Amino acid sequence: MIELENISLALTGRTILDDVSLFIEKGTTSVILGPSGAGKSTILKVILGLLKPDKGSVIIEGRNIVDENGNDALDVRRKIGMVFQANALFDSLTVEQNAAYFLKESRNKTPREINTIVEEVLSFVNLSGTNKLYPDQLSGGMKKRLAIARALAVDPKIILFDEPTTGLDPINTKAVLNLIKSLKSRGTTSVIVTHILNDAIAIGDVLTVINDGKVTASGNLKDILNTKDQFIKDFFYEVFEDASFFVNNKKE
Ligand SMILES: Nc1ncnc2c1ncn2[C@@H]1O[C@H](COP(=O)(O)OP(=O)(O)OP(=O)(O)O)[C@@H](O)[C@H]1O
Numbered sequence: 001m002i003e004l005e006n007i008s009l010a011l012t013g014r015t016i017l018d019d020v021s022l023f024i025e026k027g028t029t030s031v032i033l034g035p036s037g038a039g040k041s042t043i044l045k046v047i048l049g050l051l052k053p054d055k056g057s058v059i060i061e062g063r064n065i066v067d068e069n070g071n072d073a074l075d076v077r078r079k080i081g082m083v084f085q086a087n088a089l090f091d092s093l094t095v096e097q098n099a100a101y102f103l104k105e106s107r108n109k110t111p112r113e114i115n116t117i118v119e120e121v122l123s124f125v126n127l128s129g130t131n132k133l134y135p136d137q138l139s140g141g142m143k144k145r146l147a148i149a150r151a152l153a154v155d156p157k158i159i160l161f162d163e164p165t166t167g168l169d170p171i172n173t174k175a176v177l178n179l180i181k182s183l184k185s186r187g188t189t190s191v192i193v194t195h196i197l198n199d200a201i202a203i204g205d206v207l208t209v210i211n212d213g214k215v216t217a218s219g220n221l222k223d224i225l226n227t228k229d230q231f232i233k234d235f236f237y238e239v240f241e242d243a244s245f246f247v248n249n250k251k252e
Pocket residue numbers: 011012016034035036037038039040041042043195
């Protein structure tokens with residue numbers, strides 16, 4: 001469980017997050033949706049403990065990480081996997097070495113145990129048999145799946161995804177979205193940040209729309225469309241122009 005309570009954060013004198021509250025239930029897939037510059041990646045950095053808010057609490061599994069330092073903060077961060085927008089794979093390492101990277105870094109595992117885990121996560125993301133390839137020999141979709149496998153290897157309770165489908169074609173987008181959906185079967189809590197409405201709707205149990213550092217609406221699709229907020233209407237209008245469930249919420 002992740003809870004942001006009244007988070008405010010200014011960077012270089014400008015308000016980036018303005019009283020953001022967010023509740024992410026254990027084992028769910030939550031999507032943070034909003035336009036470019038809304039503050040989505042900043043929220044992920046706050047959850048990871050990379051940025052400290054000026055105000056508010058970040059409660060992860062019952063602990064307020066804003067108050068924690070050093071080893072305690074690291075302890076909480078270990079529970080969280082991160083899949084970066086640009087993947088952040090190591091180009092000079094093979095697929096299996098990339099997948100094993102955080103395992104080797106943070107856990108006391110024997111090479112044999114590491115090998116078993118690597119095989120399992122590569123199989124889970126459908127990359128079995130690519131062990132000896134290097135990232136530049138993989139397609140965009142394969143790289144993304146490898147980044148997900150690397151995050152999964154340390155068995156995190158929570159995985160954060162920053163724009164996981166950007167730059168992927170529709171087939172790879174679908175594969176990655178299905179993979180994220182399937183994390184539920186592992187009991188993982190997933191948080192996905194995206195500006196792509198269709199992706200958000202395809203995978204989110206709960207959607208939180210943010211604009212200009214503020215939460216505009218939160219809930220399921222119906223809840224959001226019922227807010228009658230002008231920004232929501234503008235943002236959703238393009239996609240739902242012809243959809244029957246949008247009729248009652250149409251832009252005036
Ligand atoms: N380190 C920083 N110092 C100052 N301003 C920052 C910093 N990091 C982000 N910002 C600003 O905060 C705002 C929100 O940035 P953020 O990266 O969270 O947006 P985003 O919603 O992830 O956008 P995108 O969809 O383009 O990735 C932007 O206006 C950005 O310029």
